Amino acid sequence: MITSQQTRGSCALSRYLSDIRRYPSLSKQQELELGAQGARDELIESNLGFVVKIACEYLNRGLALEDLLNEGNVGLVRAAARYDHRKGIKFITYASFWVRKAILKALADQSCVVRVPEYQRRKGAVRVRAVSLDDPAESDGSARLLDVLADTRSADPERELAKDQELALLKLGLRCLGPKERAVIAWRFGLVRSEVLTLKEIGEHLGISRERVRQIEMIARQKLRSALTRLPCRS
Numbered sequence: 001m002i003t004s005q006q007t008r009g010s011c012a013l014s015r016y017l018s019d020i021r022r023y024p025s026l027s028k029q030q031e032l033e034l035g036a037q038g039a040r041d042e043l044i045e046s047n048l049g050f051v052v053k054i055a056c057e058y059l060n061r062g063l064a065l066e067d068l069l070n071e072g073n074v075g076l077v078r079a080a081a082r083y084d085h086r087k088g089i090k091f092i093t094y095a096s097f098w099v100r101k102a103i104l105k106a107l108a109d110q111s112c113v114v115r116v117p118e119y120q121r122r123k124g125a126v127r128v129r130a131v132s133l134d135d136p137a138e139s140d141g142s143a144r145l146l147d148v149l150a151d152t153r154s155a156d157p158e159r160e161l162a163k164d165q166e167l168a169l170l171k172l173g174l175r176c177l178g179p180k181e182r183a184v185i186a187w188r189f190g191l192v193r194s195e196v197l198t199l200k201e202i203g204e205h206l207g208i209s210r211e212r213v214r215q216i217e218m219i220a221r222q223k224l225r226s227a228l229t230r231l232p233c234r235s
Contacts, residue, residue, distance in 0.1 A: 012066075013065065013066055016069075017052065020045075020048040020049055020052070021049070023045045023046045023048060023049070024046060025046060025049075026042075026043075026046045026047075026091075028090040031043060031085070031090055031091040031092075032085045032088070033085075034085075034091075035083055035084070035085025035091065036085050040077075040080040040081065040083075043080050043083065043091050044073075044076055044077060044080050047076060047091065047092050047095060048073065048076070050076075050092055050095075050096075050099070051069060051072040051073055051075075051076055051099055052069060052072075054072055054096065054099050054100060054103065055068035055069050055072045055103065056068075058103055058104075058107065061107055062107060062110055063106060063107060063110060067106065068103055068106070071102045071103050071105070071106040072099045072102060072103050074102050075095070075098040075099040075100070075101055075102030075103065076095055076098065076099055078098050078102070079091070079094060079095035079097075079098035079099070080095070082094075082098075083095070089172070170191075170224070172227075173224045173227040174186075174224070175227075176223050176224070176226075176227040177220050177223055177224070180206065180216060181216055181219065181220035181223070182220075183202075183205075183206065184202055184206075184213055184216045184217050184220055185217065185220050185221075185224070187201075187202045187205070188202065188217055199213045199214055199217075200213075
């Protein structure tokens with residue numbers, strides 16, 4: 001049965017989604033210009049729709065869409081406060097990390113308590129209380145419920161996010177390299193079909209010696225380190 005409160009919430013969400021459509025999408029140049037002007041409100045408003053897109057990826061994980069949007073918008077505001085237009089990077093490319101980080105944190109925070117389903121509470125055979133995942137699983141306190149219940153076979157969402165972010169940063173950094181340097185790094189670190197090649201194999205592909213490949217890799221690594229320290233997500 002749909003309650004009046006649920007109906008009001010649905011209407012409010014519909015109005016919100018309708019309202020944000022009036023904000024136009026911005027080109028990279030427009031975002032850089034707004035960043036130079038310190039026009040954070042315009043950057044935020046024009047990317048509210050992007051937050052909706054990301055929030056929808058995390059539906060059915062314990063938070064309502066309204067809550068996901070609220071948390072994502074918090075991340076968007078934080079990104080706007082940290083955005084440096086001088087890096088020449090499109091705002092939403094930078095902001096996506098902060099939006100996902102805020103949503104994932106909210107999901108992690110709300111999952112710290114295990115609640116008993118309603119049908120179990122109706123049985124009345126047991127007394128029900130909220131149980132924290134930080135509570136001890138053994139009487140001697142040697143392990144937490146979190147340690148016992150954690151599914152070690154599943155990927156850690158925060159770790160996967162960090163991995164994706166690092167890969168995105170690496171791809172941005174590769175732009176500072178020449179074609180041959182990019183090829184060497186890509187083959188050495190499995191960025192091409194996840195295939196890691198030896199110095200000799202790369203040399204055969206490029207028609208150069210193994211030692212020359214090693215020299216190119218060293219130079220490319222130095223350039224990458226320098227480039228990555230200048231990217232906004234590293235600040």
